[in-house]
Amino acid sequence: MRKKDFLDFHSSKATMQAGVLRVIVGLHHPLQHFRGKAITALRKAGIIVDVLGEDTVGDRAQEALEACQYVNIPLLYTATHQLPFSVLKYAMTLDGKIATSTGHSSWVSSKLSRQRVLETRGRSNAVIVGGNTVRRDDPRLTARQENCHSPVRIVMSRGLDLPEEANLWDVSITPTIVMTQRGARNDLQKKLASKGVEIVEFDFLTPRDVMNYCYDCGFLSVLWECGGTLSAPAISAGVIHKVMAFVAPKIIGGVRAPSPVGELGFLEMTQALKLSNVSYEQVGPDLLISGYLYPIPGMQVDAPMWEEAPYVTGSNDEKSVIYFHKTWGFFGAFSTFSPHPVSMENDGKRISWHSVEHYYQAQKFNGVKDRMAEKFAKDIQAADCPEKAAWLGKNFARQHPDLLQPDWQQRRTGIMYEALAKKFSLYPDLRNLLLSTNSRLLVNSSPFDVYWGCGRNGMGLNQLGKLLMKLRAEFEAVEIVKLHKSSIPKYSG
Numbered sequence: 001m002r003k004k005d006f007l008d009f010h011s012s013k014a015t016m017q018a019g020v021l022r023v024i025v026g027l028h029h030p031l032q033h034f035r036g037k038a039i040t041a042l043r044k045a046g047i048i049v050d051v052l053g054e055d056t057v058g059d060r061a062q063e064a065l066e067a068c069q070y071v072n073i074p075l076l077y078t079a080t081h082q083l084p085f086s087v088l089k090y091a092m093t094l095d096g097k098i099a100t101s102t103g104h105s106s107w108v109s110s111k112l113s114r115q116r117v118l119e120t121r122g123r124s125n126a127v128i129v130g131g132n133t134v135r136r137d138d139p140r141l142t143a144r145q146e147n148c149h150s151p152v153r154i155v156m157s158r159g160l161d162l163p164e165e166a167n168l169w170d171v172s173i174t175p176t177i178v179m180t181q182r183g184a185r186n187d188l189q190k191k192l193a194s195k196g197v198e199i200v201e202f203d204f205l206t207p208r209d210v211m212n213y214c215y216d217c218g219f220l221s222v223l224w225e226c227g228g229t230l231s232a233p234a235i236s237a238g239v240i241h242k243v244m245a246f247v248a249p250k251i252i253g254g255v256r257a258p259s260p261v262g263e264l265g266f267l268e269m270t271q272a273l274k275l276s277n278v279s280y281e282q283v284g285p286d287l288l289i290s291g292y293l294y295p296i297p298g299m300q301v302d303a304p305m306w307e308e309a310p311y312v313t314g315s316n317d318e319k320s321v322i323y324f325h326k327t328w329g330f331f332g333a334f335s336t337f338s339p340h341p342v343s344m345e346n347d348g349k350r351i352s353w354h355s356v357e358h359y360y361q362a363q364k365f366n367g368v369k370d371r372m373a374e375k376f377a378k379d380i381q382a383a384d385c386p387e388k389a390a391w392l393g394k395n396f397a398r399q400h401p402d403l404l405q406p407d408w409q410q411r412r413t414g415i416m417y418e419a420l421a422k423k424f425s426l427y428p429d430l431r432n433l434l435l436s437t438n439s440r441l442l443v444n445s446s447p448f449d450v451y452w453g454c455g456r457n458g459m460g461l462n463q464l465g466k467l468l469m470k471l472r473a474e475f476e477a478v479e480i481v482k483l484h485k486s487s488i489p490k491y492s493g
């Protein structure tokens, strides 16, 4: 029995033993390759399983389904947009200011509204501010609840003209990452690093790069608490999905007082970005207006304005490329780490591997007549996750290059291709997913791998992407032959 089946079996048994007779499933995982065997295992264990919208229909089921979708919005967005779900939150006065003209902003909104913000922070993986907000407010950006999750704090600053002492540099509660441009103020970088602050440098700092980074970290939801200077490029880049605006019944005036969104370059009111699924809620004396800038995946949009949207993110060139890397991405099944066991033949014996990565790493030592090499291959095969298998394989190879199978460097691409061909043939969903990419360029965007991936600067060899495109061409050829055969008129005598 595979480990996953084993767990499904035992957890369904435990569910049964706990006296659960019926389970209602709200949503399937949005990514096909993450849909496990839980429903089958529960049914096998004698538990009644109803899936909302499939086995249970009607108004109440629809209502429940929508509630499940709302709860899972970060997961649904991340899976479809391949970026974490981002919320821009701000507090403004009735005349649209987020601070006075001197930059003083504590506080625009009421205590009750700010409490709501703390709760939202507690449900976010990261919170982002710009350099100005750090310089002006010296914020803490924690959730202020004891023993409760606080988000990772991210500061975006190009110039790094930041104070040496600041609340955000105290990382005892939760980490802080400063994202900046290469070479900016090395002196300050060192000082911050010595306090435990992580520094990440980009060639050119943009909101999209930061969100790609967050996606690679596995973040599902990010809260932007910056001012208008940073929120505008973030909106233009298409990385903000939801807006939460607290409107306080106050007027502060001031022509230089900052507003929540800076320059978007629009000239006419028709260009305004309209929100959908808008809600209005009174929070103490304030009004909280929330809505979505992009339709919620899988959900009805209540305002059909998307065809009017004045900007389209990504150029045509970008659209013809599919980047994949982490297994939780939409095309995550293309990763060698995806949880798809493969059985491969070796010396006339069929051996089962938890993933392509397990198989590939163990092949480094395959056929080498040495007890240590045999042990390496066995340890890799038994690794409980692909990350561990990769780590073991790389470490063993580094420590004992003498134990690698002969001509490993030349043979590794062919070995990988065989395993990929097996994986995509074994799982029809994966084969269909690969075929659905048509002629698009497939790029493994791993920043750390310049052989299998494209590396940080995009100049890597992208061997994994190339092998998948080769495999796709083979599958397409088979499809064409099938189509041709089915269209040959049969001889009817």
Ligand SMILES: NC(=O)C1=CN([C@@H]2O[C@H](COP(=O)(O)OP(=O)(O)OC[C@H]3O[C@@H](n4cnc5c(N)ncnc54)[C@H](OP(=O)(O)O)[C@@H]3O)[C@@H](O)[C@H]2O)C=CC1
Residues within 6 Å of the ligand: 089, 090, 091, 092, 097, 098, 099, 102, 103, 104, 105, 108, 129, 130, 131, 132, 133, 134, 136, 137, 156, 157, 158, 159, 160, 161, 205, 206, 207, 225, 226, 227, 228, 229, 230, 231, 233, 258
């Ligand atoms: N009421 C509210 O809800 C809030 C109010 N505020 C108030 O707003 C004011 C600060 O807002 P604002 O001045 O707009 O500052 P932001 O918080 O928007 O920060 C702007 C800074 O972000 C950094 N940055 C990094 N990448 C980019 C990029 N691609 N484009 C633009 N900027 C980038 C730059 O830092 P660097 O210069 O270091 O390179 C830039 O100066 C303060 O007075 C604060 O009190 C702030 C947040 C919320």
Ligand SMILES: Nc1c(N[C@@H]2O[C@H](COP(=O)(O)O)[C@@H](O)[C@H]2O)[nH]c(=O)[nH]c1=O
Residues within 6 Å of the ligand: 090, 091, 105, 106, 107, 108, 109, 110, 113, 114, 117, 129, 133, 137, 138, 139, 140, 141, 142, 225, 226, 246
């Ligand atoms: N002024 C203002 C907000 N400001 C935001 O909150 C940050 C301060 O967070 P902290 O230091 O953790 O309390 C500040 O830097 C800015 O991002 N938020 C609000 O909900 N309402 C307000 O009126």
